Amino acid sequence: MLRDLIERRVFRYVVAYAAASWGVLEVIDQLVGNDVLPQVAYRIVLTLAICGLPGALIVSWFHGAKGRQEIPPIERWLLAAVAVFALTTTGFVTKMTAGADAARPVAALSPTENPARVAVLYMEPRGGEEAEFLASGLTEALIDQLSEVRGLYVVSRNGSQVFRHVQAPPDSIARTLEVGSLVAGTVSVSGDRVRVDVALTSGLRGEQLASRRLERPRAEIFALQDELADTVAVFLRRAIGRELGARFLRSATKAVRAWELVHQAGQEQDGAALLVAANDLDAAARRLATADSLLALAEQEDPAWVEPVLQRGWVAYAVSRLGGVERSHNEQWIARGLEHAERALASHPNNADALELSATLRYRRYLLNLAGSPTEADELFHRAERDFRASIAANGGARASAQNSLSHLLINKGELAEAKLNALQAYATDPFLENVNLTLWRIFTASWGLQDGVEAARYCTEGNRRFPDDYRFSQCRLMLLALPGMQEGLADAWRVLDEFTEESPPQVREVNRRRGMMYISIALARAGMADSAKSVIYAARTGADIDPLRDLAQLESITWSVLGNTKEAVRQLEVYLSANPQALHGLRTDAQRHDLPWYHQPLLDEPEFRALVGLR
The missing domain is CATH 1.25.40.10 (Tetratricopeptide repeat domain)
Incomplete structure (x- = not known):
């Protein structure tokens, strides 16, 4: 066999084919890199080159030996089969990668055009040694924070040091450091106030893309530095994300x-x-x-x-x-x-x-x-x-918005652990913080569903700190009160309810007010205030015109369950299921696996509940 391969010069043909393919791919790569051909062209040629290798082997086997040779029928059939396979595979690859370029916009931009390649230049201090110390620390904290963000390339401290005391035009800095975005600013200390002015600039064009001014009272220097770095980092990540989106649209x-x-x-x-x-x-x-x-x-x-x-x-x-x-x-x-x-x-x-x-x-x-x-x-x-x-x-x-939505779906599916994992992954893979409020909300709701009060409180607090006007993070404070052992803030519940109602969008404001009341009723029931809990329930009830999905009935069932009235809890759950029949299958499956949510666990052995979900 080896002698036949040598005589037919198969190895020589394969090497020649590989060399020719490599040369063609190099040319195509250059044309694609200079935007002469689209990205998909390289994948097409690469696929054809790989699929064409069997054809090279067939030709060398039948025609590699010296002397006059005929083209036998079997060679024609084999080459035809290879051609059909190559074209089919190429079509499949082209179809399946049609959206790949849209999923990777960064790759289509050169380093100096890519806003996600960032250099944080050392801040200019104004106001003595303290300002100098704070400016230096803030710059390095920003570099460290942004360097941890997946999806960003951030020049190291050493790279930024090169231009620390050098006056150079933005385009020169951008070309030297191979970045598309420059971050620069000043730190001023005057009296008992600290002011930070920071701007995001396009490297090559020198165009200011976004700017922000922060003023804070003077405090312990390290705490102040961390707070400023966190706030500025959030601002920069969002600004870079917006610019990257706009840049990609222009190139598409x-x-x-x-x-x-x-x-x-x-x-x-x-x-x-x-x-x-x-x-x-x-x-x-x-x-x-x-x-x-x-x-x-x-x-x-x-x-x-x-x-x-x-x-x-x-x-x-x-x-x-x-x-x-x-x-x-x-x-x-x-x-x-x-x-x-x-x-x-x-x-x-x-x-x-x-x-x-x-x-x-x-x-x-x-x-x-x-x-x-x-x-x-x-x-x-x-x-x-x-x-x-x-x-x-x-x-x-790395698609935070889709991971957020999948997390919500998994919560409704009862897969709370996977739901929380997806939300945590979204938190880690959202480089431009476009959906971070929803991400924090998903992590909270999954933690709440897992009855993990510590984690739920942590992400509720973080959401309130970062998004004080988002109604969800007033709702989470009411939801925390419904967890076992979390009734310390019950005295503030009605004030929080007012905030939740006021912050809610107008189209859901009334149902949200009543939803918040239902959470308060659960907290009152846990605190042993049964009569108060019932009074709140009756005040919160409404009809299908305000609550067409009957979500309030499900929340009411939790209160009755905590109060020990499982029959009324089942009756309210029946009201909910009558409006949401698609939820019955999941509830039945969870009951069969003895894996009901914590708030429905007391109903598992109730005959009325088992009859409702179709269990014997």
């Missing part, structure tokens, strides 16, 4: 007008979000309608660009949320959003954004009980879970 289309329209639509969406926060939902709806119109025009400018399609889906999702839990409104806008998601997936089946959009809309449809049957509800739930997981995988496991 050659149609300048399409990019301009998408950029304008993004501004309309941002404006709508501010109007929602200000409780002006009608004005928010108008701005979202404008955003959708701009995105439709962008689609016409560049039909191959998936971003306008995706953004139209997210606009539809945002509009659906304006309607609270109103059925027909949500059915209309979720369906419209799913149309855009399916269009995006048809052309980019592995696009992380498209998969997340599809999952988010299906999961919202499930949560609002819009499925026509229990079977359809089950299909929605499992398709949403599958698409969330696929979105995370398509982005290399």
Whole structure:
């Protein structure tokens, strides 16, 4: 056999084929690197080169020997089979990696264009030795904090030291350190006040992208330094994230007008979000309608660009949320959003954004009980879970928003440990802190569901510190009171309830007020104040017009369970299940495994409960 291989010069053919393939790949790599060819071109050529190796072996076997040779039929069949295999594999690879470039925008940018490559220059001190000490410490603390963020490349202290006492233009610094973003600022100490001015600048263009001023009273120097570093780091991570997103959008289309329209639509969406926060939902709806119109025009400018399609889906999702839990409104806008998601997936089946959009809309449809049957509800739930997981995988496991949503889904599935793990991973893999408030909320709710008071209190406190105006972190303070042994703050419960109600979005404000009252009733029951707990329950009850999902009935069942009235607890749970039939299967499964949530554990041996969930 070895003699035949040598005589037919198979090894020589294989080496020549490998050398030629390498040369072609080098040329393609240069063309891709200079934006002459798209990223997918390299993958296509690489796949063809690998699949073509059997063809080289076949040709060398039949024609490598010296002398005149015929082309036998079997060679034709073998080469045809190799060609079909190569083309099929190439098509599959092209299809499956269609969304890969969108999942890795950073890789498409050169070092000096990439905002995620950062140099923190030493802050300029103003105000004597104390200012100098604080400026130096703050700079190094920022370098250390940002260096720990996955997704950022941060120049080391030694790299920043090179320009500590040197006046150089931003573009020179950026080219020398190979970064796209520069952080610079001043630290001023005057009297009993410390002021920090910090700015994020584009390295090559010298354009200021964002700035922030902080003023603090003078305090113990190390504590002050840590506080300032933490606040500035959060600001910088968000600013870099926004710039990176904008930079990637600019590089994803050659149609300048399409990019301009998408950029304008993004501004309309941002404006709508501010109007929602200000409780002006009608004005928010108008701005979202404008955003959708701009995105439709962008689609016409560049039909191959998936971003306008995706953004139209997210606009539809945002509009659906304006309607609270109103059925027909949500059915209309979720369906419209799913149309855009399916269009995006048809052309980019592995696009992380498209998969997340599809999952988010299906999961919202499930949560609002819009499925026509229990079977359809089950299909929605499992398709949403599958698409969330696929979105995370398509982005290399680092997709905080999808991990957040998957965590919420897993909480509803009863998989609390995995839900908390996903939320913790989201916390670690959200380099630009776009979803950190939701991440903290998911970690809290998973900890609460696991009856882990210490961890729940920790993340509730962190959420309140970082997002004092987010209604969720007033709600978590009420939820903590419902845990065993956590009733110390009961005296402040009604004040916290007022804050929770005031901070809640207008479309859910009334149901949230009553939800908060139900948590207070659980706390009162745990504190042994049965009559007070019952009075609060009766005051919090409402009809389906305010609480169409009957979530309040489920919370009421917890209070009755704590009070020892399991029959009334089961009756309220029946009210909840009548409005949420899709939840029955999961509850039955948990009961069969003796793995009910802690707040339903007392019901496990009750005949009425077992009959309700279909157990003997």
